[in-house]
Amino acid sequence: METFERKIFTGERALFGARDLTLTDCIFEDGESPLKESAGLTLRGCSFRWKYPLWYGHDISLRDCVLTDAARAGIWYTENISLTDTVIEAPKTFRRARGINLTNVTMTNAAETLWACRDITLQNVSAKGDYLLMNAEDVTADHLLLNGNYAFDGAKNVILRSSKLFTKDAFWNSENVTVYDSFISGEYLGWNSRNLTLINCTVESLQGLCYIENLVMRSCRLINTTLAFEYADADAEVTGKIDSVFNPSSGKISADRIDTLIIQPERTDPEKTEIVCDDIGERLSRPEWESGD
Numbered sequence: 001m002e003t004f005e006r007k008i009f010t011g012e013r014a015l016f017g018a019r020d021l022t023l024t025d026c027i028f029e030d031g032e033s034p035l036k037e038s039a040g041l042t043l044r045g046c047s048f049r050w051k052y053p054l055w056y057g058h059d060i061s062l063r064d065c066v067l068t069d070a071a072r073a074g075i076w077y078t079e080n081i082s083l084t085d086t087v088i089e090a091p092k093t094f095r096r097a098r099g100i101n102l103t104n105v106t107m108t109n110a111a112e113t114l115w116a117c118r119d120i121t122l123q124n125v126s127a128k129g130d131y132l133l134m135n136a137e138d139v140t141a142d143h144l145l146l147n148g149n150y151a152f153d154g155a156k157n158v159i160l161r162s163s164k165l166f167t168k169d170a171f172w173n174s175e176n177v178t179v180y181d182s183f184i185s186g187e188y189l190g191w192n193s194r195n196l197t198l199i200n201c202t203v204e205s206l207q208g209l210c211y212i213e214n215l216v217m218r219s220c221r222l223i224n225t226t227l228a229f230e231y232a233d234a235d236a237e238v239t240g241k242i243d244s245v246f247n248p249s250s251g252k253i254s255a256d257r258i259d260t261l262i263i264q265p266e267r268t269d270p271e272k273t274e275i276v277c278d279d280i281g282e283r284l285s286r287p288e289w290e291s292g293d
Contacts, residue, residue, distance in 0.1 A: 039060070153171075238256075261284070
């Protein structure tokens with residue numbers, strides 16, 4: 001295997017089609033697509049400072065590397081790539097790639113990142129940016145820290161564990177998502193999703209958990225969560241109180257307390273949802289914005 005150490009590569013496609021290389025403490029700058037269509041690469045302590053560095057590659061490993069803000073749209077159409085102890089400052093990294101493994105990775109501008117990618121494993125990843133993992137499939141994440149809206153839109157087959165998500169409109173249009181032992185804060189959580197399961201999670205959400213087909217919740221807490229479960233088919237076991245429940249479509253919802261239960265019989269059949277709660281503050285047949293007061 002050929003080895004380069006402390007080299008600076010410039011110009012477009014500087015190492016185009018490279019095979020079986022080890023690159024240590026190298027810099028790629030002033031040139032697009034330096035490692036396009038490469039394979040069998042091991043990169044250690046390298047820095048990418050220009051656009052499209054790793055397109056159409058496969059079997060690539062990065063450790064202690066940096067993709068600067070200028071390395072935009074850095075890894076597209078690539079298969080079997082791992083990044084460890086690496087910082088990604090650029091947006092739109094990873095598109096239509098598969099076999100992605102990120103461990104101890106920080107993404108400071110993760111806007112539109114990991115779109116339409118498959119077979120993704122995230123371990124101790126921190127990301128900031130909107131539309132992370134849109135239309136991604138087969139995702140496993142452990143200790144993901146996310147600050148950015150519209151995450152997991154259209155995603156399928158997702159398992160998250162021990163994560164913290166600060167994200168408006170998360171999991172919209174998603175399918176087969178299971179979240180364990182996590183904290184989720186954001187408005188309109190889970191709308192138009194199918195098979196969303198939350199286990200031992202804490203959720204904060206205005207009008208969250210609505211328009212869902214087959215929502216399952218076990219040992220979850222809802223804090224500052226109002227107008228929940230609208231037109232949702234829910235099997236929800238909530239520990240503590242729910243601020244307000246609004247027009248669920250079917251299933252069973254249990255809680256220690258519900259401050260306000262709003263069910264409009266002309267819009268949803270109350271017989272189709274079992275409410276298990278001995279402490280309901282008030283029952284309304286219409287929301288306050290339709291009360292005419």
